[in-house]
Amino acid sequence: MNRILLPALAVLLLVTGCVTAPKNTLMQVSTIDALLAGAYDGQMTLDELKEHGDLGIGTFDALEGEMIVIDGKVYQARTDGAVYEMPDQATTPFADVVHFDADHTELLCGPLSAEDLQEKIDQLKPNRNLFLAFRIDGTFSSMKVRSVPKQEKPYPPLADVVKHQAVFEYKDIQGTVLGFRSPAFVKGIGVPGYHLHFISKDRTTGGHVLGLCLNDAILQADTCNDFFLTLTDRDEFGTLDLSKDRSHELEKVEK
Secondary structure, eight states: OEEEEEETTOOEEEOSSOOOOOTTEEEEESOHHHHHTTOOSOOEEHHHHHHHOSEEEEEOGGGOSEEEEETTEEEEEOTTSOEEEOOTTOEESSEEEEOOOOSEEEEEEEEEEHHHHHHHHHHHSOOTTSEEEEEEEEEEEEEEEEEOOOOOSSOOOHHHHGGGOEEEEEEEEEEEEEEEEEOGGGBTTBOSEEEEEEEETTSSOEEEEEEEEEEEEEEEEEEEOEEEEEEOOOHHHHTSOOOSOOHHHHHHHHO
């Protein structure tokens, strides 16, 4: 593995063994453009991933389902609508995790749509040039989530995969919305703006958030000023065309 650590404005390339990211550091496996291009082979075990964080989001080998990392456990939301706790030997091609240590806690009162929620967070934590990790535990009058099916090689682009996504809608559900707000300058590397996943309180359902209405909840937020990126040195990664602007594809995938 090649690893890139971006503390503030410095860039450091590391080619040694495992390096554990400290607090206030968002650690990311691969890049969003690589995932959009079809780089779905797992490159990091979940055991190693959990060394870098106890809260986060991502996906799994062959793009099977949505990842929710919460309280140090890794869950997979599959296209059957159910959630499964994953074994340490499973792998991920793309993930974002952080050692979550909230520096801000706020009571949220609804109703709040996903757009309202993001606007509220922006008001509370206005510095959009740093990464923000957060979890929102509460009740939701509606929740719309999706998951994507396992893929077979040759892998299609992600924008084609989501045409066959499974979508689930729930009413009056308790659970946790978690994710990250990333700066605009990560375009091509990460997901600029908000990226949200959901898991129910009983850990039986969840997925990538497509829409919601929040009733009341507690927001915990953790500002992160370091970014740690790890890339695979496998030959197939070198064959990807990562020079294209895939922002239009990302918009389709996220919504």
